[in-house]
Amino acid sequence: MNIITVSREFGSGGRELGKRVADLLGYDYYDSEIISAIAKNSGLDANYVETTLDNHGWQDFPVSFGGTMHSVAYMQASRIDLLVQQKKVIEGIAALGKDCVIIGRNADAILKDLHPFSLFVCADTEAKIKRCRARARADEKLTDRELVRKMKEIDKARARTRDFLTGSKWGQCRSYHLTVNTGDWDMKVLAKAVAQTAQDWFSSKA
């Protein structure tokens, strides 16, 4: 079984790249499916699960959610429960024994013993702004400065979670087999190169 994990900076196009690689290789693809599974298993709202796991913007998060008042301490406890559930869901995906691409959620660290091929995806700030703008809702009102702040907050939260769960540093090249900067690439060309590189790596380990 070949597993490719994709960690990424917010706005870098890691999700698109991962999906393209999965399609090229005919692998299963897991992204928001992980959140849906946790929500289903726990009976919690998927948005609540995602926001709590992502742990960014807590200060802006409504203390009343689904009609219930939640303290920060409650949310922190809930977050640890959800991280445990997330780990189980990711282990469950691996237990299916099928080749797959898993986006984010520290799957590379969780599935370390199964030797996944780990990819990190980054991009220059300008490229990330452009990408976010192209994908924003029509009512999106963030200035560039606010958008950059949001991107940094999300990335910091991802780094904190990785730090909490694993020994290795988020975004540091030594933590992954391959790191790509999508900024100066045609995404189709890059996906083909990454798919081929991952296949070469799997073949050499077989």
Place this chain on the structure above:
Amino acid sequence: MNIITVSREFGSGGRELGKRVADLLGYDYYDSEIISAIAKNSGLDANYVETTLDNHGWQDFPVSFGGTMHSVAYMQASRIDLLVQQKKVIEGIAALGKDCVIIGRNADAILKDLHPFSLFVCADTEAKIKRCRARARADEKLTDRELVRKMKEIDKARARTRDFLTGSKWGQCRSYHLTVNTGDWDMKVLAKAVAQTAQDWFSSKA
């Protein structure tokens, strides 16, 4: 003309990887040739040129070199002269108009306008120690701790030079098209993947 630049952590195998990629693609390869050219142009000793440019271990560097006493201030001035000469040598290589791989020396930043494919090569500390040990002279007496300190000093000097010469950060994934961690790779397989990836990138830009 296709140019591949290879920046690397000390001990990561970036030089070997660059040479293999050059051989696979039939590109010219430049590494110590750059130092030799500067030494030839300036009439200075090649070891002096390399040590001054690399700017690490100044405290251990003999103040008397080639029979002449050099002050730190003199060496600093000399270093700037040598960086200018190095830039000219690298521009001269590019002016030959032939496909090539250039190791280190911030060639990616110097030749930015020619759009080189930029690679950064890193590895885990353990893998780098192993690699250094395998290549060390028989009389090498450094402990692991001393070796790690030396590696860090050299990398810090590389980072400082890049910071001084360019706006982009050494070793940060956003500064390069592709970053590879050699630790968990067979070097031949990795070289093939990198060569193919660079070729795909060049084709997409043509």
